[in-house]
Amino acid sequence: MADVATVAGVSGQTVSRVVNGSPRVDPATRRRVEDAMAELDYRPHRAARALRTGRTDTIGLVVSTLATVGNSRMLQAIAAAAADRGFALTVVTASGRDAVAQGFARLHEQGVDGAIVLNEATALARGVEVPSSLALVVVDSPPDDRYVVVQTDHAAGARAATAHLLGLGHRTVHHLAGPAGSYAATERERGWREALRAAGIAAAEPLRGDWSSASGHAAAVDVPADATALFAANDQMALGALRALAEAGRDVPREISVVGFDDVADAAQYRPPLTTVRQDFDALGAAAVDALVAAIGGGRSPAAMLTPTLVERASVAAPPA
Missing domain, CATH: 3.40.50.2300 (Response regulator)
Known part of the structure; x- marks a missing residue:
């Protein structure tokens, strides 16, 4: 640290502040110290610093x-x-x-x-x-x-997805829920129920998966034949549901619409590309x-x-x- 201070033309205390991320160093001085650290291949000793700082x-x-x-x-x-x-x-x-x-x-x-x-x-x-x-x-x-x-405000996202489907004219929206012990799944189910309740629609018993696409495929086999809209609690289960619906000869979205949650990297590549709720x-x-x-x-x-x-x-x- 003393060598860095000499090369940078600053005090040892200033070097210490730069190493520890203190805001009390002006940008030009910080760059000079960082350049000196790079020139000398200086690396802070984490173990020694932990003994001194307790962190x-x-x-x-x-x-x-x-x-x-x-x-x-x-x-x-x-x-x-x-x-x-x-x-x-x-x-x-x-x-x-x-x-x-x-x-x-x-x-x-x-x-x-x-x-x-x-x-x-x-x-x-x-x-x-x-x-x-x-x-x-x-x-x-x-x-x-x-x-x-x-x-994430999971309930708000689920309400938005359900309201969007209702706004397109669907009489109700069925739900493919996540695992019962999951807080996120519970909140998404709550948002779905609230959107239906606000529209004066009774919620059908949700189907349930474990977040995996395989569980979505297994659960979606039981989507009612007269269902026209399905909100899945995540994109992976929606992917499995899309496959199950295709195997049953049901066209998405002409016969039934599907919405997911998360906006995973591949959601835009699903067939068809998946409408979903994006988590950042x-x-x-x-x-x-x-x-x-x-x-x-x-x-x-x-x-x-x-x-x-x-x-x-x-x-x-x-x-x-």
Whole structure:
């Protein structure tokens, strides 16, 4: 650090501020210090800095599975946001309440500064004791005073999808719901029911899958023969539903319209291209990391609710005459 200070023509304290990301350095001086660091191939010693500051600049991610598209997209978004802010990422997969508790303990032993709990793992984390030194942010959860909640407004997205189908003239909209234990699935089902209720329409019993396209295919076999509109709780299940409907000889969208949720990368390549509700995974991951960094610093961000948007493609149309 002293060598960097000499080459840059600044004090050691200024180098320290640059290394630690302090805003109290003007841009020109920061560039001079960074150039000197590059010239000397200087790298901060994380272990030594952790001993001095009590922080490792590492955050944890607790997730029940990475097999679903939504969770893998969130992992990518959180990893990118963490790297942008100078944090390393440690991932823990936990399939049960005991495993979540063990995951928190393991992260604590590794000295991570805080953790993000993702989607289905949030239900498993409720009631689990969290080490007091571990800052926590939860993605997709009911409000809780113990941590900051960051989420997409799933109900609003589902209401928009259902209202769009009703606005095209469909007498009702059937729902292919996600797993019963999922907060996101519950919220999407709630939004669907609210849109039907607002239109004075009784909701039929939803079909149910597990987020996978295979489960969507299996469930969509039971779509009523007179149904003209189907809202699937995610794009993967919508993909399976499209296949099941095609196998049954039902044309999409001429005979039945289909809407998904998430707007995965391939949704525009489905046959037909899928109308869906777009979640901004990058913004959601950035909001979660920002809230966690604030918590690590002793602050508390307000809960964040991101509004999804409806993306219209070729899988919907007015009902057949």
